[in-house]
Amino acid sequence: MSGAPRSRQPRPARRGRELTFWLLTRYSAVALFVLALAHFSMTHFVYDPANQSAEWITQMRWNSLALRLLDWSMLFIVLVHSFLGMRTVVKDYLKGTVQDIVLTLLWILAAALVVLGSNVVLTLPLK
Amino acid sequence: MARGSTLPAPRRGLRGAIAYRGGEGMLAWAFHRVSGIAVWAFVILHVIDIYLVGGNPAAYNELLKIYSSPAGRVMETLLGAALFYHALNGMRIVVMDLWPALTAYHRQLWRIVWITFFALGLPGAYIILKPIWEMAK
Numbered sequence: 001m002s003g004a005p006r007s008r009q010p011r012p013a014r015r016g017r018e019l020t021f022w023l024l025t026r027y028s029a030v031a032l033f034v035l036a037l038a039h040f041s042m043t044h045f046v047y048d049p050a051n052q053s054a055e056w057i058t059q060m061r062w063n064s065l066a067l068r069l070l071d072w073s074m075l076f077i078v079l080v081h082s083f084l085g086m087r088t089v090v091k092d093y094l095k096g097t098v099q100d101i102v103l104t105l106l107w108i109l110a111a112a113l114v115v116l117g118s119n120v121v122l123t124l125p126l127k
Numbered sequence: 128m129a130r131g132s133t134l135p136a137p138r139r140g141l142r143g144a145i146a147y148r149g150g151e152g153m154l155a156w157a158f159h160r161v162s163g164i165a166v167w168a169f170v171i172l173h174v175i176d177i178y179l180v181g182g183n184p185a186a187y188n189e190l191l192k193i194y195s196s197p198a199g200r201v202m203e204t205l206l207g208a209a210l211f212y213h214a215l216n217g218m219r220i221v222v223m224d225l226w227p228a229l230t231a232y233h234r235q236l237w238r239i240v241w242i243t244f245f246a247l248g249l250p251g252a253y254i255i256l257k258p259i260w261e262m263a264k
Contacts, residue, residue, distance in 0.1 A: 008152075008156050009224075011224060026220075026221050026224060026225065029217045029218070029220075029221055030218075030221060032214070033214050033217065033218055036210065036214065037210070037211070037214055040207060040210055044203060044207065044251075044254070044255055045251065045254050045255075048195065048258065049191055049194040049195040049199070049203070050191075050195035050258060052191055053184075053187075053188050053191060054179070054180045054184030054185075054187040054188055055184070057177075057180050058180065058184075062180075075174070078170055079170070082163070082166065082167040082170050083167075085163050085167065086164070086167055089160065089163075089164065109171070113170075113171065113174045116174055116175065116178045117174045117177065117178065119178065119181070120177055120178045120180055120181040120182070123181055124180065124181045
């Protein structure tokens with residue numbers, strides 16, 4: 001156990017779905033490093049949960065189309081990143097039919113969250 | 128190799144999952160996986176709670192009271208720690224994966240992760256937790 005560690009998830013050698021997923025995980029990671037940390041800082045350091053409410057989001061935060069688009073894109077990037085990550089976890093610990101079933105459930109959950117999250121971003125009226 | 132990675136299969140069972148295999152890489156990987164799953168779970172909760180802003184604003188406001196309670200603040204601090212570690216170590220992985228030559232500096236990168244984690248994380252934790260003892264006054 002000496003020398004430089006090898007990557008737990010080495011770059012797939014051939015072009016195809018695995019390489020696309022591998023690169024997508026890393027590119028989305030860089031985007032989330034900025035977006036998610038800025039989002040957490042905004043909601044916990046600049047503002048405090050005690051000062052926020054549904055009305056605050058409706059009238060202040062999401063009254064801006066730009067912030068709404070930013071949060072919507074963050075929703076997609078975080079879902080791509082986290083569900084690709086969970087795909088790796090599932091493939092590490094589960095095999096065969098169980099793996100197929102859990103992966104299917106995972107994609108259904110991801111689709112449901114896209115619908116749920118997009119619904120509120122798109123339908124909440126601008127004041 | 129239609130599915131799965133080129134790595135050997137993980138050892139089965141709890142002992143296999145927690146067995147220490149040595150080095151910073153092992154610890155970094157274990158923390159990365161645990162924090163990643165934790166943040167994923169929170170993302171699910173968070174999409175549902177934000178849905179309530181449109182669907183049931185009163186329920187969302189009730190939930191925010193739980194988030195800003197002392198127990199909620201402890202949970203948020205743990206969430207922040209998981210998110211921050213995952214973000215910092217993730218950049219270490221990106222650096223080594225996209226520029227493999229820099230893997231030679233993995234130990235330095237690992238130190239930078241932890242120095243940054245505590246240098247920015249401790250003041251952050253203080254800001255989140257501070258209202259707990261201010262409320263008690």
